[in-house]
Amino acid sequence: MYGASGSSGKVVVFALRLDTYPKAKKNKVFYLGTNNPDVFWQIRRDILSKFDNLPTLGDYLHRDCYDAAKKYSKDNFIVIEKLGTNFLPTLFELKRNVDIIASKVKFLPDKFSDRLMQFLSLFFPNHLPKKMDQFRNRFEHHWIVEMSDEGIDEAREYFDEFFKDNEGDFFECNKKEGRKASLHRFVSASAIGRYYNLKNKQVGEMISLDVAFPRNEKKWFEELPKEIDEQIHVKFYYGHLFCHVQHQNYILKKGVNAKSLKKQLLETYKKRGAEYPAEHNVGHEYKAKASLLNFYRSLDPTNTFNPGIGMSSKLKNWK
Numbered sequence: 001m002y003g004a005s006g007s008s009g010k011v012v013v014f015a016l017r018l019d020t021y022p023k024a025k026k027n028k029v030f031y032l033g034t035n036n037p038d039v040f041w042q043i044r045r046d047i048l049s050k051f052d053n054l055p056t057l058g059d060y061l062h063r064d065c066y067d068a069a070k071k072y073s074k075d076n077f078i079v080i081e082k083l084g085t086n087f088l089p090t091l092f093e094l095k096r097n098v099d100i101i102a103s104k105v106k107f108l109p110d111k112f113s114d115r116l117m118q119f120l121s122l123f124f125p126n127h128l129p130k131k132m133d134q135f136r137n138r139f140e141h142h143w144i145v146e147m148s149d150e151g152i153d154e155a156r157e158y159f160d161e162f163f164k165d166n167e168g169d170f171f172e173c174n175k176k177e178g179r180k181a182s183l184h185r186f187v188s189a190s191a192i193g194r195y196y197n198l199k200n201k202q203v204g205e206m207i208s209l210d211v212a213f214p215r216n217e218k219k220w221f222e223e224l225p226k227e228i229d230e231q232i233h234v235k236f237y238y239g240h241l242f243c244h245v246q247h248q249n250y251i252l253k254k255g256v257n258a259k260s261l262k263k264q265l266l267e268t269y270k271k272r273g274a275e276y277p278a279e280h281n282v283g284h285e286y287k288a289k290a291s292l293l294n295f296y297r298s299l300d301p302t303n304t305f306n307p308g309i310g311m312s313s314k315l316k317n318w319k
Helices: 037-050 063-072 074-083 085-103 112-121 130-138 150-165 175-199 258-271 290-299
Strands: 027-034 057-062 141-148 169-172 206-212 232-240 245-252
Touching: 027 037, 027 130, 027 150, 027 175, 037 141, 037 150, 057 063, 057 175, 063 074, 063 130, 063 141, 063 175, 063 232, 074 085, 074 112, 074 175, 085 112, 112 175, 130 169, 130 175, 141 150, 141 175, 150 169, 175 206, 175 232, 175 245, 206 258, 245 258
Parallel strands: none
Antiparallel strands: 027 141, 027 169, 057 141, 057 232, 206 245, 232 245
16 A cells, blocks of 8 residues: 555546554543643643553644634534534535525625524534533643543543643543534535635635644744735634644735745744644645655656646656
């Protein structure tokens, strides 16, 4: 599988499925909060370097993203919780059909399905556990850490000791709270699109970037220069702290040139030694580095499967 892993093109492989490690017998979600990003940096460093058992999950959520997900992804949360992820394709198909019909009715607004679902979500009670909302009020930064088997006691003992001397706090989730915490983080991505769709006449364009920071980067939470920050209406951050991948979403102020600002943002990433895109690959939007381009050439010497990938040649045999 080595030759196929990481390919963003159409690569021919034989499909196979391999067991990687024994299935966990029990799992426990720990919900962490702090107002100091350095606290999470220290926890991350301790867990990755000192623990005998590594986490099975570690997802980060900023308070602003927490709020956006609570309000603008409430309907998605409820649908997934009640009907499961298998219903999502049906939901998206229903949304698409509603928007097609609405586009033919002059007095209905654009993005009608989003507006309808947002309106209907108002009639449902608060879907998040009280403990999570209390942490939202107390802390800016939230981290959902899931441990399994022997790692549960190891993490519990560590967090008990750590938060005696450091800013922040944690609580252990019961099964219901753990599912809701993970699901809330899962639907946070869709909240940003909903927010933009409902407010697109009041704001500028949207930029969504995924960035991987160096593994020993202490200043993992972004602090933008004033001249860049002043052009942004709102920022939404969520990500995977253990692998230092952050999803950084910016909705710009009206009239701001998105292409120009994106260049400025990418320049700040370069200065921090970050790699981008981190998860979604270069596609046809980013220029592939030489090492990645050589990898594509070795996979596809005739340039048949995905010509132009990484802003490369679209000609046969890479000419």
